[in-house]
Amino acid sequence: EIVMTQSPATLSVSPGERATLSCRASQSVSSNLAWYQQKPGQAPRLLIYGASTRATGIPARFSGSGSGTEFTLTISSLQSEDFAVYYCQQYNNWPLTFGQGTRLEIK
């Protein structure tokens, strides 16, 4: 099973600033990586797939990069609605696995 490790566990950033979230895989997943956003009491929402392709309707301030074992989600200018928990997920191997999440909070 591929273990996904996200860092940091919690990130405090001011609105308008840039946020950088990291995700590391225990072995190469090529570019088979997705990012999700989850707000309290809501289902996750797909943000990024293929490591860098934004899902339908996702604002351009969200960008993904990386391949192999190291990945990054960048939010260029944080809006109030962006404060949430973010998960990465690999889909290179079964079972599909998620990281433990990064909580993005208002500084």
Add this chain to the structure above:
Amino acid sequence: EVQLVESGGGLVQPGGSLRLSCAASGFTVSSNYMSWVRQAPGKGLEWVSVIYSGGSTYYADSVKGRFTISRDNSKNTLYLQMNSLRAEDTAVYYCARTVPTYFDIWGQGTMVTVSS
């Protein structure tokens, strides 16, 4: 509108059974891969099971032999039959369209609590 709506969650005793349903609208369940993903209280996400458009099914080791995923094409509905439930199965269960191995559409979730 593309939508998934889960139902069937509730409180069940250890060793009991429960069947979850996920009604789809705006797309055809049988033409897609469909998964169940769960989230224990305050925890992260865990993939549980998938059913392929061709009917093949796969399960996480943690539920293999106890859970069964299925669908009813006439009702455009996905199911998860959960037997021999344990306390560690307590979670919000989400159904999700799987394209083909990440999740683009999610339901709102249904809570399952296993407790005596």
